[in-house]
Amino acid sequence: MALIQQPRPTAAPQTSLLRAWWFLVLLSWRRQARARQMVWIALGLLAFTTAMTAVATAADLWHRPRFRQLAVADQMMLDALVPGSPAQAVADATFGAAGVAVLTDQSAAQVFARWVVAAIFLGFLLPLWSLSFATEAIGGDREQNSLIWLLARPLPRPMVYLAKFVALLPWTVGLNMGGFALVCAAAGRPGLTALRLFWPAVLCATLAFAALFQLMGAAFRRPAIVAIGYSFFLEIILGNMPGVMKRVSIGFYAHCMMLEAADRHGIQIDRPNVYWPVDGTTAIIVLLTTTVTLLVMGMVVFSRTQYHDSV
Amino acid sequence: MSELSSIAAAGGGNRGVEKEFSRDPKGSAKTSGRSRDPARQLLPTPVLLCQRVSKWYGPVIGVNQVTLELRPGITGLVGSNGAGKSTLMRLITGHVRPDIGRVEVLGRDAWSAAAKRHIGYCPEVDSFYEEMSGRQFIETMARLSGYTSGEARRRTGAVLERVGMSGRAERRLRGYSKGMRQRIKLAQAMLHDPELLVLDEPLSGIDPVGRAEFISLFRDLADQGKCLLVSSHELDELQKLTDHVAVMARGRIAAVGSVAQIRDRLDDHPLTVRVDVARTTEEGGKDRRRELAGALLRLPDVVGVELLDDAPGEEDVGRLLVRARNPRTFFQDLTRLVLEEWFEVRRLQTLDESAEAVLGYLLGGRG
């Protein structure tokens, strides 16, 4: 009896992996927007921070701390340096108008960088926004049991993971960079200085956090909890450890990039002899290498993990 | 080669299965279900090949040493909840990996993306991208398979038509009934025209008219040379679809073959049953174990009765080991005997797990 030929793989000639991958990128990007509650809360936090910054700017608070220190020696000096006050002329006469302007700008940028950029933005908003969207990339599908539809398609798992990461970037980078720009804009001149100086640190930290938290989404059943434990417990504890221990935290390298950029501008955010920073170039290399390493690790983990609970 | 190459012996558990399978040089259970073209059964590579596959979930074994070979046609997979049907289907569709053994689809490892081109999976999971309409969902699945936009639309229209959803596909998935959701799941499984269709409880939640349509559709697919593995809790339901079933129990394939053949095999194969009975009535009296043993020996299907030693601390319970043929008639006789003679049976256990499972189904109960 003659043998019938093997059933031909009918789908193969008309399909393209690259096309499927790109469609998954678009689909994942669109589906991130469906998490409306999350997007609204993120925007709400941004609005709240921007509003507080704008209020501080309107009250000219960025200049106050530095001059309060000066006022310990001479209260009149504080009065003199409040812009528009009659004593401004005295200060101008004492330090020279240009000198006062430079001192004022640097002081304001320093205060803004330390108390808003480092403490609130890099310390809270950036990790939170990154973890919210990044843990949802894979974790959201796991939570909603919809991962099965992706894994049933003929896309290799590393490609699925990579597509999720690429789709995630517009959200995390957009929110972090856009949010940073908005908060800086609300702070006026010191904010614009901070934006110019620190955007690379924000971008690199965003990429590294996004890669880390997406990996957590692939590896853990409750990635958001693990990520929040990492961000607000380990990052803070490790990031404030004395000596070189803090170098295992992502925030440390972002902070180092900030320190160097600030230093070039003549601003000192932290004391180098206490903080023991690495130079900016090393920090960039570490953050980018970390991003790529975490991304590859995530692809491997996602390729090997059996998602019993989601399929 | 006969259409049914092997039938598992119910009495021998997996060993029995292996014994039967050993007739085939590859040592596998071959089933080729309902197909009008017998030549398809002679394909050099089976569509699905599971070789001694085992899967553990921690200390629990989900699938135990399953060997299965499928060629075009429909094969039913029956078993009770927790028997391992869904795990086996996940292994076949490459969603989980076997701890031991190998699963191949058309010669490719089922875990690989290449194998998924040839698999259509209708899962039991009932989660979709709920914000989408049925049509959008199917089209999305088509795009994720790598089709162009036009081709995806064309295929979407075709499969929706085929599952009877073309007029109702514009509504959001979250508003669909269970039956409509089943149709959409089936549509996405057929979308890329796969050689192997793995359908996990596809008839559940479908009304009788829909069931008839589905059964007709499955038969058409089988006639086109597709290989279908369809799971169900209900043997009667599968019998309408195919005469070839695999019975799963406790992670093992307990039997493979036609329902009639499995029944015959069971009838021919002596069954060992343990019966624990109260030795005395409340008023005291004779040793009722011996009474029961005598009564059992008078039954036509009982081959032998063995009196077992008493368990320590349970001297009031007498234990018997009964070997019987024709399980169905034996159990009917036993029931009648117990009720008429008023034996207080404390325990009744079939000592062969596979046979118990198969019996459970054939007698209309659980495995």
Next chain:
Amino acid sequence: MGDSSGRGAAPELLHYRPWKGAFRPPIAAVWPIARTGLLMLLRRRLFWGLYALSMMIFLMYFFGQYLLAWFQTQAGESRVVVGLLAIHPGELIEILADKLKLNGSAATYRNYIHYQGYMVMIVLALAGSVLIGNDFRYGSLPFYLSKPLSRRHYLLGKGLAVAVFINLLTTLPALALFVEYGLIYSWDHFTRNSYLVAGILAYGAVLTVSLTLILLATAVWLRRTVPLIMTWTALFLLCRQLATSLVDGLHLDPRWRLIDLWNNTWLVGGACLQMGPEAFDPASQPRWVEAALVLGGVSVACLSYLALRLRAVEIVG
């Protein structure tokens, strides 16, 4: 089974027998709901990991008190050699007793509970999503509501489970530290400082009531894990950081610290432990009464929200 008097008698078939006992009132269902919730969380390895992390702070205090007592017995020595380390007992006593406040005073217990803040926040975020969020998402709520109890009892049960976790992380370990101090030093500690027990319990009660209500309200509102965590961290971390930036960084009025809810519980807790304003660091703090008012206001707002949702149909999900 059946009538055993006659062998040929018709067997009495098994059939459904209705429950003949008396049902307990619905309020009795609160504890079973809480117990189920507790078991759900205790089954998770992640919870035990977080709890182990929180135990680090407890162990630091526990062994800190022990070390302090030991060094005080060595106070006459100019230096004590422990392994390869030469230690000056006087200096260590100063660090442990005065800087870390491991001296069995009110500050010990207040600081201990305060330092648990991060872990409490993370554990409660997990508890909120597991205890309540999952019920909404996986449709378990009808199982509860199909029993003869109302949504109020359901929320009370969940609230009780949350309360147990809060006290497991804060009040109970603080009481254990109190007992340890008394056992190390003198039985007089228990009688002389019994007001501290009342203070710890009161502090625990403030935390329990306010955090439970906030968690229930946010969990009922948001349901999903990530939004819940975003809101929860915003309330307890962003507001805290913002308050620090505004008051310590920009030297605004200390009342701006009132936006930091954890700081408010700290202030009220200090008052419960009868600590004066001088015992707070940083010193620029609002008055504890103001903090109590804010906490009370937030709790009432959460309670009102819960009451509204309880009446609404959509809580059934």
